[in-house]
Amino acid sequence: MIYFDNSATTKPYAEVLDSFFKISNDFFGNPSSLHGLGSQSEKLLSQARIQMANLLNVKPGEIIFTSGGTESNNFAIKGAAFMYKKRGNHLITSSVEHPSVSKAMEQLEELGFEVTYLPVDKNGKVQVEDVERAIRKDTILISVMHVNNEVGTVQPIREVGKLLEKYPNILFHVDAVQGIGKMDLPLKDFGVDMCSISAHKFHGLKGTGALFVREGVGLTPLLSGGEQERNMRSGTENVAGAVAMAKALRMTMEKKEKGIEKMKNVQRGLIDDFGEMEGIIVHTQIESASPHIVNFSVPGIKSEVFIHALEQEHIFVSTTSACSSKKKSPSKTLLAMGVPEPIADSSIRISLSYENTEEEAAAVLNAIKRVVNKLRKVMN
Amino acid sequence: MKYDRILIRYGEITLKGRNRNKFVEKLRGSVKAALVSFPRVKIEASRDRMYVILNEENGDEIIPLLKGIFGIYSFSPAVKVEKDIEKMKVAALDLFAKIYKKGQTFKITTKRSDKSFQLNTEELNHLFGAHLLINTPELKVNVKNPDIDLRIEIREDAAYLSCETIYGAGGLPVGSSGKAMLMLSGGIDSPVAGHLAMKRGMGIEAIHFFSPPYTSERSKQKVIDLSKQLAKVSGMLTLHVVPFTEIQEIIRKQVPENYSMTTTRRLMLKIADEIRNRRKGLAIITGESLGQVASQTLESMYAINDVTNTPVLRPLITMDKTEIIKIAKEINTLDISIRPFEDCCTIFVPSSPKTKPKKEKVQFYESFLDFTPFIEKAVNETELIHIKPESQKEEDSFHELF
Numbered sequence: 001m002i003y004f005d006n007s008a009t010t011k012p013y014a015e016v017l018d019s020f021f022k023i024s025n026d027f028f029g030n031p032s033s034l035h036g037l038g039s040q041s042e043k044l045l046s047q048a049r050i051q052m053a054n055l056l057n058v059k060p061g062e063i064i065f066t067s068g069g070t071e072s073n074n075f076a077i078k079g080a081a082f083m084y085k086k087r088g089n090h091l092i093t094s095s096v097e098h099p100s101v102s103k104a105m106e107q108l109e110e111l112g113f114e115v116t117y118l119p120v121d122k123n124g125k126v127q128v129e130d131v132e133r134a135i136r137k138d139t140i141l142i143s144v145m146h147v148n149n150e151v152g153t154v155q156p157i158r159e160v161g162k163l164l165e166k167y168p169n170i171l172f173h174v175d176a177v178q179g180i181g182k183m184d185l186p187l188k189d190f191g192v193d194m195c196s197i198s199a200h201k202f203h204g205l206k207g208t209g210a211l212f213v214r215e216g217v218g219l220t221p222l223l224s225g226g227e228q229e230r231n232m233r234s235g236t237e238n239v240a241g242a243v244a245m246a247k248a249l250r251m252t253m254e255k256k257e258k259g260i261e262k263m264k265n266v267q268r269g270l271i272d273d274f275g276e277m278e279g280i281i282v283h284t285q286i287e288s289a290s291p292h293i294v295n296f297s298v299p300g301i302k303s304e305v306f307i308h309a310l311e312q313e314h315i316f317v318s319t320t321s322a323c324s325s326k327k328k329s330p331s332k333t334l335l336a337m338g339v340p341e342p343i344a345d346s347s348i349r350i351s352l353s354y355e356n357t358e359e360e361a362a363a364v365l366n367a368i369k370r371v372v373n374k375l376r377k378v379m380n
Numbered sequence: 381m382k383y384d385r386i387l388i389r390y391g392e393i394t395l396k397g398r399n400r401n402k403f404v405e406k407l408r409g410s411v412k413a414a415l416v417s418f419p420r421v422k423i424e425a426s427r428d429r430m431y432v433i434l435n436e437e438n439g440d441e442i443i444p445l446l447k448g449i450f451g452i453y454s455f456s457p458a459v460k461v462e463k464d465i466e467k468m469k470v471a472a473l474d475l476f477a478k479i480y481k482k483g484q485t486f487k488i489t490t491k492r493s494d495k496s497f498q499l500n501t502e503e504l505n506h507l508f509g510a511h512l513l514i515n516t517p518e519l520k521v522n523v524k525n526p527d528i529d530l531r532i533e534i535r536e537d538a539a540y541l542s543c544e545t546i547y548g549a550g551g552l553p554v555g556s557s558g559k560a561m562l563m564l565s566g567g568i569d570s571p572v573a574g575h576l577a578m579k580r581g582m583g584i585e586a587i588h589f590f591s592p593p594y595t596s597e598r599s600k601q602k603v604i605d606l607s608k609q610l611a612k613v614s615g616m617l618t619l620h621v622v623p624f625t626e627i628q629e630i631i632r633k634q635v636p637e638n639y640s641m642t643t644t645r646r647l648m649l650k651i652a653d654e655i656r657n658r659r660k661g662l663a664i665i666t667g668e669s670l671g672q673v674a675s676q677t678l679e680s681m682y683a684i685n686d687v688t689n690t691p692v693l694r695p696l697i698t699m700d701k702t703e704i705i706k707i708a709k710e711i712n713t714l715d716i717s718i719r720p721f722e723d724c725c726t727i728f729v730p731s732s733p734k735t736k737p738k739k740e741k742v743q744f745y746e747s748f749l750d751f752t753p754f755i756e757k758a759v760n761e762t763e764l765i766h767i768k769p770e771s772q773k774e775e776d777s778f779h780e781l782f
Contacts, residue, residue: 019780019781019782022781023781034596034598036597039596039597039598039601042598043601043778044778044781047778047782048782051782061715243781243782246782247781247782250782
């Protein structure tokens with residue numbers, strides 16, 4: 001089996017599962033309980049928080065554990081909008097965000113907020129000038145993703161952060177779910193106020209994630225209850241999941257040091273070879289993309305058919321983002337980049353992890369060649 | 381051009397004529413402890429300067445650590461250059477370009493302790509000033525109030541260039557003023573008191589009173605975490621955890637309720653004093669602030685202090701709570717202090733403690749029982765914990781999980 005769908009989700013590291021199992025079995029106490037079992041859980045949770053903070057170069061108090069990327073994005077955006085609605089009514093985001101950002105924005109529009117959706121260039125990149133032009137007196141939040149989940153484009157977070165130095169009243173949220181562990185994101189240096197991450201994208205477990213909330217930023221809680229996580233996110237803490245996430249992040253960061261060059265080579269190899277193949281259009285611009293995504297189209301072949309054909313060869317890739325691929329709608333990002341709908345309709349996303357090898361890439365290339373030839377004959 | 385060393389200027393040490401070497405040694409110890417996670421760093425200390433030689437370690441990570449060390453007046457990241465005019469010119473411009481922002485002003489300060497150098501200070505100022513002006517757009521000179529002060533020091537061995545002066549924490553090196561015992565409750569005040577005591581060079585050991593089952597393991601953990609935070613300044617901290625349950629139960633039986641708090645404090649002070657005696661300390665530090673609670677009125681202090689003539693130092697005595705909280709935030713103890721666990725001071729609080737206890741009365745109430753053996757026992761059974769900053773020790777059992 002060759003698993004090339006790591007942007008959809010990754011396989012948890014065995015060590016991460018070990019931790020999760022051991023904690024669930026031996027330290028199952030509720031961190032809020034007064035007895036010793038509870039205090040052990042609390043210690044584990046706080047150690048997980050410290051480790052996350054150290055890895056992200058922020059303070060432990062700035063990490064809020066959540067159930068994943070979707071919750072983190074919803075919490076950051078709605079929580080900030082509700083908290084600061086007296087300050088203003090206007091939000092800015094890009095037109096290529098993950099649905100957990102764009103749908104949250106749409107929901108806020110229904111509640112009376114105004115949202116500006118920024119266009120992107122042909123590589124899928126937001127322009128800082130557009131951000132500046134969109135800013136109004138009543139703008140309270142800008143949300144831009146770090147790495148696009150469909151094409152891999154890296155957004156100009158540093159530049160937007162720099163621009164926002166002039167606007168201290170505007171909060172800056174970054175959805176870093178795809179970028180974390182592959183691209184550096186110095187949160188403090190880039191002026192980021194909130195940042196979402198999700199553990200299952202870096203070999204942690206589903207249902208765990210975190211939101212960085214800079215000290216001094218308040219958010220209206222979306223979940224009311226036992227006032228866990230500094231009153232910001234109620235619900236009994238998922239201690240085993242949080243520790244597993246901290247471990248997964250540490251391991252990913254360690255693997256990155258050696259793995260990033262290899263990953264770049266695999267990506268470059270794939271893009272170069274696709275470039276030489278007739279009838280394949282590569283959408284991922286290597287200079288402006290994260291090293292783990294390659295998005296391409298085989299015009300004339302429906303992506304769904306392509307996926308299943310590759311699956312017969314035990315190769316797993318995906319059509320655009322996993323979240324929207326079941327709805328059979330063409331990639332929002334590709335359309336925003338100006339890719340015509342029929343081509344966007346036949347787009348395929350390969351997404352890598354540090355576990356993938358050049359041999360696997362070569363095997364996938366061969367399989368793709370075979371599949372393209374076979375399907376072309378059938379479809380034409 | 382990357383900084384390769386950080387030049388440290390001493391604070392008041394300079395005033396302490398004869399003890400100077402001792403002070404410099406203590407400061408060197410503090411710097412070494414603070415930079416323990418940078419193994420390649422070398423420290424060179426002389427009577428008037430200290431150099432942290434980076435040896436490829438990251439200077440940007442070291443600077444914030446130096447800011448917290450007592451006994452440092454100021455410091456400057458610097459480069460060491462051969463005493464060759466052309467090489468110095470290149471280095472100066474490189475260094476300058478790193479921090480210069482368009483429209484800023486500058487001046488050059490030259491110190492020439494190597495008097496044999498071919499140019500004098502005046503000539504050096506001119507030469508380097510002109511070099512920067514020619515090569516930097518929109519740069520202006522301002523000798524009175526410059527944005528950037530490029531310092532050039534011509535010493536025997538080499539020339540040293542720096543252009544940032546960062547102020548340190550001031551004070552005196554920890555341990556240079558003798559040892560004292562800090563009564564550490566787990567609240568907001570006592571860690572701040574300990575911090576300020578260290579600022580004036582005291583070496584401290586902490587004493588905590590622990591009353592299981594009335595207080596939980598977590599309140600002890602809280603004190604350990606606070607100690608870790610304090611240990612960042614001193615490199616190491618000894619924590620004495622005194623078993624206090626028995627004495628508290630006896631007080632409850634023996635002393636009328638409204639005087640129980642006063643007696644409790646008196647016995648705590650006695651125990652702390654005995655530990656001080658055994659550890660050869662010279663004073664006791666508390667986090668008391670006048671009038672904050674019943675035990676911190678002047679009348680209470682008078683009645684409590686009666687049990688010893690060891691100096692009891694109260695660095696926070698005139699501070700308002702808001703001022704104390706501000707410092708607690710700065711030294712990162714506030715978040716630990718406000719964790720909501722009972723400590724031995726809050727759990728046995730009588731409903732209406734005397735705010736103006738009489739010394740004679742409390743002596744009278746205590747006269748029916750000899751507390752000495754209980755004090756002896758508590759001191760003998762005191763648990764001693766050596767705490768290092770960020771100590772992994774007690775988390776070892778968890779280590780594999782992370």
